[in-house]
Amino acid sequence: MTALLAGTGLTYRRSGETFLIVKKEDDAPQSASANEGAEPSLVDELIVTAQKKEESIQDVPIAVSAFSAQALDERKIEGGPELLRAIPNVSFSKANFSMYNFSIRGIGTKAISASSDPAVAVSFNNTPLIRNRLFEQEFLDVERVEVLRGPQGTLYGRNATAGVVNMIPRLPGPNLEAMMKAELGNYSTGRLSGMFNMPLGDTLAIRVAGALTQRDGFDYNTFTKKNVNNRDLWSTRLSAKWDPVDWFSANVIWEHFEEDDQRSRTGKQLCTRDDGPAKVGGVNTSALTRARLSQGCLPGTLFNDTAYGVPNGLSFPQFLVADGITFGYPTPGPRNQNTLVRAFKNRLTDPYLGLVQSRDLREIATSYDPIFRSKNDVVQLNLSFDLSDNLQLISQTAYTEDRYYSSQDYNRFVSNPIFSDTGQPMVNASNLPYGYSATIRPPTPGGVYTDPQLGASDRMLAVDLSQSQNRQWSQEVRLQSAFEGPLNFSLGANYLKFKSQDDYYVFNNTFTYLAEYLYNSGAPPKTPVICEPTTPKECVYVDPNPLSSINGEGHNYFRSKNVVQIESWAIFGEAYWEVTPDVKITAGLRYTDDSKVSTPYPSQLLLGADRGTSGPSTGGKYSRGYPALPDIKQGWNEFTGRFVVDWKPDLSFSDDTLVYASYARGYKGGGSNPPRVDIDPNVVQYQPLAETFRPEYLNAFEIGTKNTFMNGALRLNATAFYYDYKDYQVSQIVDRISLNENFDAKNMGAELEVIWHPTPELRLDANIGYLHTELGKGAQSIDVMNRTQGNPDWTLVRPWVQVPSNCVAPTRHVATILGRGLDDTLAAQALTALCSGSARIGSFDPALPSLFRFWQMFGFTYNPLKDAPNGGRGFYANLEGNELPNAPNWTFNLGAQYTFNINDWRLTVRGDYYRQSESYARVYNTQYDRLEAWDNTNLSATLENPNSNMVVQVYVKNVFDDAPITDFFTNSDDTGLTANVFTLDPRIIGVSIMGRF
Structure with a gap:
C-alpha cells in the first residue's frame, strides 16, 4: 500500500x-x-x-x-x-x-x-x-x-x-471477531444476518457470513384474497485467506444466494381501452368488426383514471376464431339432425366486458399468484504474487451458475366466465360449418374447461413462465507495477466463456381449447390430443402435463427458447506517467475478441404439420416440438481504451485538488433477436424483421475536479461529460419477440457531489445530476402503439391467431369489406386476411377457401408486403432529437445527519431525500411514454455504544408510502398492448439490534 x-x-x-x-x-x-x-x-x-x-x-x-x-x-x-x-x-x-x-x-x-x-x-x-x-x-x-x-x-x-x-x-482478517444483527418490521419483516471471522494460526483465516430476509407480500390480490409479492431469501458466503509468505497471498470465496417466494416479476397492467372505430371511410362497423380494428389499448397517459381500464378482449385473435366454433348434439326429430351449440356463452364474447381496475398500484386482481425462485453461486480464487518490491502478479479465476424461475398471471386481469355449459355426451357431428365432419367431445361440462397446464376454470386463464440456466467461467491475469519513478503500468489478459438457455412461455386455456377442439377436430377421440404418425389430418400437439412438469413440446402454448454461447478474450494495458510531481498521464488500450453463437428455436403456437389432407391449414411445419434453425454466428474484434491527463495543483484555498480531462472509447457486442413464429412462407408471408442487432460504440469526453477544503471538513467533486453514442440498443416487443433496434445518440451533462461537516456532529451531503440526451439524425422506428402515425388513409387491422402482430391496411379496402353486407363473422375474418402477404390469404381461416383472393370477392388487389408501408408493419415515427428512455434531466439527493453524544452513547439521526425529474419509458417520447417525476424520503435513528459494541437502529423507508411508476414495458400486439408498470416498495418501518464480539 x-x-x-x-x-x-x-x-x-x-x-x-x-x-x-x-x-x-x-x-x-x-x-x-x-x-x-x-x-x-x-x-x-x-x-x-x-x-x-x-x-x-x-x-x-x-x-x-x-x-x-x-x-x-x-x-x-x-x-x-x-x-x-x-x-x-x-x-x-x-x-x-x-x-x-x-x-x-x-x-x-x-x-x-x-x-x-x-x-x-x-x-x-x-x-x-x-x-x-x-x-x-x-x-x-x-x-x-x-x-x-x-x-x-x-x-x-x-x-x-x-x-x-x-x-x-469483506475478506478474512487477522482478528477473531463476530457480528449478529436481528431486525423486525412491518409486513411481518424478519431479518437475520451475521458474520464470524476466525484466524487459524498466523497465515490462515476464514470468514463466514450469512443473511436471511422474510417479509409478507406488498400487494393484495383481491381475487385470491392473498397478499403477494413477498420476500423469502437468504445468502451465505464462505471465504478463506492464506498468507504463507510475504510474497504470496491467496483467497477463495464461495457465495450462494437463493430465493423462493411470491415476488412479482412485474407490477400492475394498465390500459386505456380501445373500443375501435365506430366508422371507417364513412361505413359503420358492427361490434365484431369494430373489435377487429381495435388494438386493445390506446397510447394514453398512464397517469389518468382512464389508464386503469381493461383491454378490449374481443380484439384478441383467439376470440375471433372461437366465435365460429360450434358443436353438434342430437336432438329429437329426423335422423342425423343436430343442434349447433356455440362454445362460448355469448356469440360476441369479450372476457373483460364491464370490468374495471382499482387505482391502487399495490392492489391487483389475478387468478394465479406468482411463483419466484432464483439461485446463484459464485466461486472465486484470487492469487497474488509479489515478484519484487515493485511488481505484483494477480490471478482471478471465477465460476458462476445462475438459475431462475418466475411464473405469474400473464394478463393481470381476471376475466368474466366465458365458456358455455355443453354437458352432452360425445357424438359424431356431420353438419359442422363449411362441410367439416369431426368427432366432438363435450369440452366444457358445467361451463368449465380443463386445461392440462392451468387446470379447470370457467374463465380465461393466462400464465407466463420465465426461466433460465446460465454458467460462466472467467480467468484474468494482471501484472502491476509500483515503481518509485515516474512510470508505472498495469498489463493483463482475460478470458470469459458463458453458456445460457432462456425459456419464456405463455399458457392460455383458450389456446389449448382451440388446439384440442378446432385444429384437432379430426384427431382420435381421446384426451389430451396426442399427435400420432397415424393421425388422419393436421394435428396441433397438446402437452398433457401439468405446469410443474411440462415437456416443452406443446403447440398449445407459446414458447421462446434461446440458447446462447459467448466466448471472449482480451489483452489490455494501462501506463501511468508522472510527467511532473503534479501532472500525470494515463493511457490505456484494450483489444477484445468476442464470439457469440445463438441457436434459434422458432415459436410454434397453434401450428401443426400439414399432412396433405383437406381442412384448415395452420401454416405450420411440425406437429410437436421446437426444431432449431441453423446457428447464428457473430463475432467482433475491437480496440477500446482511454486517455487521461490529471493535475494536482497546490492551491492556497484547498487542502487537496485534482483536475482531470479524459477521453474513453467504449464497446458492447451486438447479438441476435429471438426467433419468430415458424410459419410456412408458402402459406403465409408476413412482415420481415431484422435477425440480428449491431454492437454499441461510445466516444466519451469528460472533465472533472475533486477537492477537499476546510481542513478536511468539505469535499466537493464535479464532473461534466459529452457522449457520442453509435448504435445504442433498444428493445420493444414485436411479433411476440423482443426486437432490438440500434440508434445513434448524444448525451451531455454535469454532476456535483458534496459532503460537508460544518461541525463535528453535523454532516450534510448532496449529489446533483443534470442530463441532456437526444437521439441522432435520421433515427426512426415503428411504434406498435401507433402504427398509422395518424394517417387517415390507413387503418390498423388485427391478424389471424397464428400471426403475431397487427398490421396497417388501406382505409378504402377496409371500408370496401365492411360495405359488402357480410355476416359479422365473415367480415371480421376477411379483415384479418389483410395482414397476410401470400396468394393463400385466409388459409388460416376455416371459413374461407384456401385459395381465396381478395379481388375475387371485393374487386381490388392488395399485397401488404408490396403495397403497404414497411411490409404492412406501419409508418416510421421520427425519433430525431427525442430523449433516451430512462434518462431524467435531473436527479438529486439531499442527506443530513446529526450525532448527539449522550454519556457513553451516540445517537445519530439521519434523513435522505431523493428526487428524479420526469423522463420517458420508450424512445417515442409520446404522452403514453412519459414517466412523471417522483421522489423518495427515508429516515433513520441509530443509537450506538462504542464500549459495548451494541447498535440499535430504527428506520422508515419511503416515509410517505409513495407508489410512483418508475418504468414500464408494453406487451405484445396479440395481448392488447397492455403496459406492465413497476413501482417502489411501500413504506417499510423497522428496528434492528446489532452486536459485535
Missing part, C-alpha cells in the same frame, strides 16, 4: 467500517480516524480499486462513487436497486422477463435478448458477471460498493459502456 501511495502525500489507516486517508505534512499526521475522535470533522475517504489497484477515491481521475458498509447502512441502501438514491445521473428499474435496467448517464440495458450484454458491468470483487442477482440480492458483509460512471474501456472492457458496479466483499 505504501508503494501504491508513494508521491501522493497520503497514508492510510483502517478504522471500523471504512478506510480513511490521512493528509500528511512533514510526516506528522494532521488527523486520525473520525471514529477515534481526533479531528471528527474530517470527511472519510475510501480506498477504492476503481483502477484495479488500491488508491484514494480522491486521487482516481474517474467519476466514481463508493460506499462502505457503514455508509450503506446509514442510508438504508440494502441492495443494488437502491443505489440510485446516492449517485448522480443513475436510474434503476426492473424490466420485462428476468432483466433489469441499471442506467448511468442515460445509458443502460434496454436491449432484451439472451445474447445481449449489460451496458453497466456488474462485478463481484472485480470479476464481471453477465448474469447476476443485483435486483434481488441484498448486500452481504461488504467491504464497499463502487460505482464507476462512464465507459471503462481498458480495465473492465467489453460490456462497460455505461460504467461499472463493483461489489467488494
Whole structure:
C-alpha cells in the first residue's frame, strides 16, 4: 500500500467500517480516524480499486462513487436497486422477463435478448458477471460498493459502456471477531444476518457470513384474497485467506444466494381501452368488426383514471376464431339432425366486458399468484504474487451458475366466465360449418374447461413462465507495477466463456381449447390430443402435463427458447506517467475478441404439420416440438481504451485538488433477436424483421475536479461529460419477440457531489445530476402503439391467431369489406386476411377457401408486403432529437445527519431525500411514454455504544408510502398492448439490534 501511495502525500489507516486517508505534512499526521475522535470533522475517504489497484477515491481521475458498509447502512441502501438514491445521473428499474435496467448517464440495458450484454458491468470483487442477482440480492458483509460512471474501456472492457458496479466483499482478517444483527418490521419483516471471522494460526483465516430476509407480500390480490409479492431469501458466503509468505497471498470465496417466494416479476397492467372505430371511410362497423380494428389499448397517459381500464378482449385473435366454433348434439326429430351449440356463452364474447381496475398500484386482481425462485453461486480464487518490491502478479479465476424461475398471471386481469355449459355426451357431428365432419367431445361440462397446464376454470386463464440456466467461467491475469519513478503500468489478459438457455412461455386455456377442439377436430377421440404418425389430418400437439412438469413440446402454448454461447478474450494495458510531481498521464488500450453463437428455436403456437389432407391449414411445419434453425454466428474484434491527463495543483484555498480531462472509447457486442413464429412462407408471408442487432460504440469526453477544503471538513467533486453514442440498443416487443433496434445518440451533462461537516456532529451531503440526451439524425422506428402515425388513409387491422402482430391496411379496402353486407363473422375474418402477404390469404381461416383472393370477392388487389408501408408493419415515427428512455434531466439527493453524544452513547439521526425529474419509458417520447417525476424520503435513528459494541437502529423507508411508476414495458400486439408498470416498495418501518464480539 505504501508503494501504491508513494508521491501522493497520503497514508492510510483502517478504522471500523471504512478506510480513511490521512493528509500528511512533514510526516506528522494532521488527523486520525473520525471514529477515534481526533479531528471528527474530517470527511472519510475510501480506498477504492476503481483502477484495479488500491488508491484514494480522491486521487482516481474517474467519476466514481463508493460506499462502505457503514455508509450503506446509514442510508438504508440494502441492495443494488437502491443505489440510485446516492449517485448522480443513475436510474434503476426492473424490466420485462428476468432483466433489469441499471442506467448511468442515460445509458443502460434496454436491449432484451439472451445474447445481449449489460451496458453497466456488474462485478463481484472485480470479476464481471453477465448474469447476476443485483435486483434481488441484498448486500452481504461488504467491504464497499463502487460505482464507476462512464465507459471503462481498458480495465473492465467489453460490456462497460455505461460504467461499472463493483461489489467488494469483506475478506478474512487477522482478528477473531463476530457480528449478529436481528431486525423486525412491518409486513411481518424478519431479518437475520451475521458474520464470524476466525484466524487459524498466523497465515490462515476464514470468514463466514450469512443473511436471511422474510417479509409478507406488498400487494393484495383481491381475487385470491392473498397478499403477494413477498420476500423469502437468504445468502451465505464462505471465504478463506492464506498468507504463507510475504510474497504470496491467496483467497477463495464461495457465495450462494437463493430465493423462493411470491415476488412479482412485474407490477400492475394498465390500459386505456380501445373500443375501435365506430366508422371507417364513412361505413359503420358492427361490434365484431369494430373489435377487429381495435388494438386493445390506446397510447394514453398512464397517469389518468382512464389508464386503469381493461383491454378490449374481443380484439384478441383467439376470440375471433372461437366465435365460429360450434358443436353438434342430437336432438329429437329426423335422423342425423343436430343442434349447433356455440362454445362460448355469448356469440360476441369479450372476457373483460364491464370490468374495471382499482387505482391502487399495490392492489391487483389475478387468478394465479406468482411463483419466484432464483439461485446463484459464485466461486472465486484470487492469487497474488509479489515478484519484487515493485511488481505484483494477480490471478482471478471465477465460476458462476445462475438459475431462475418466475411464473405469474400473464394478463393481470381476471376475466368474466366465458365458456358455455355443453354437458352432452360425445357424438359424431356431420353438419359442422363449411362441410367439416369431426368427432366432438363435450369440452366444457358445467361451463368449465380443463386445461392440462392451468387446470379447470370457467374463465380465461393466462400464465407466463420465465426461466433460465446460465454458467460462466472467467480467468484474468494482471501484472502491476509500483515503481518509485515516474512510470508505472498495469498489463493483463482475460478470458470469459458463458453458456445460457432462456425459456419464456405463455399458457392460455383458450389456446389449448382451440388446439384440442378446432385444429384437432379430426384427431382420435381421446384426451389430451396426442399427435400420432397415424393421425388422419393436421394435428396441433397438446402437452398433457401439468405446469410443474411440462415437456416443452406443446403447440398449445407459446414458447421462446434461446440458447446462447459467448466466448471472449482480451489483452489490455494501462501506463501511468508522472510527467511532473503534479501532472500525470494515463493511457490505456484494450483489444477484445468476442464470439457469440445463438441457436434459434422458432415459436410454434397453434401450428401443426400439414399432412396433405383437406381442412384448415395452420401454416405450420411440425406437429410437436421446437426444431432449431441453423446457428447464428457473430463475432467482433475491437480496440477500446482511454486517455487521461490529471493535475494536482497546490492551491492556497484547498487542502487537496485534482483536475482531470479524459477521453474513453467504449464497446458492447451486438447479438441476435429471438426467433419468430415458424410459419410456412408458402402459406403465409408476413412482415420481415431484422435477425440480428449491431454492437454499441461510445466516444466519451469528460472533465472533472475533486477537492477537499476546510481542513478536511468539505469535499466537493464535479464532473461534466459529452457522449457520442453509435448504435445504442433498444428493445420493444414485436411479433411476440423482443426486437432490438440500434440508434445513434448524444448525451451531455454535469454532476456535483458534496459532503460537508460544518461541525463535528453535523454532516450534510448532496449529489446533483443534470442530463441532456437526444437521439441522432435520421433515427426512426415503428411504434406498435401507433402504427398509422395518424394517417387517415390507413387503418390498423388485427391478424389471424397464428400471426403475431397487427398490421396497417388501406382505409378504402377496409371500408370496401365492411360495405359488402357480410355476416359479422365473415367480415371480421376477411379483415384479418389483410395482414397476410401470400396468394393463400385466409388459409388460416376455416371459413374461407384456401385459395381465396381478395379481388375475387371485393374487386381490388392488395399485397401488404408490396403495397403497404414497411411490409404492412406501419409508418416510421421520427425519433430525431427525442430523449433516451430512462434518462431524467435531473436527479438529486439531499442527506443530513446529526450525532448527539449522550454519556457513553451516540445517537445519530439521519434523513435522505431523493428526487428524479420526469423522463420517458420508450424512445417515442409520446404522452403514453412519459414517466412523471417522483421522489423518495427515508429516515433513520441509530443509537450506538462504542464500549459495548451494541447498535440499535430504527428506520422508515419511503416515509410517505409513495407508489410512483418508475418504468414500464408494453406487451405484445396479440395481448392488447397492455403496459406492465413497476413501482417502489411501500413504506417499510423497522428496528434492528446489532452486536459485535
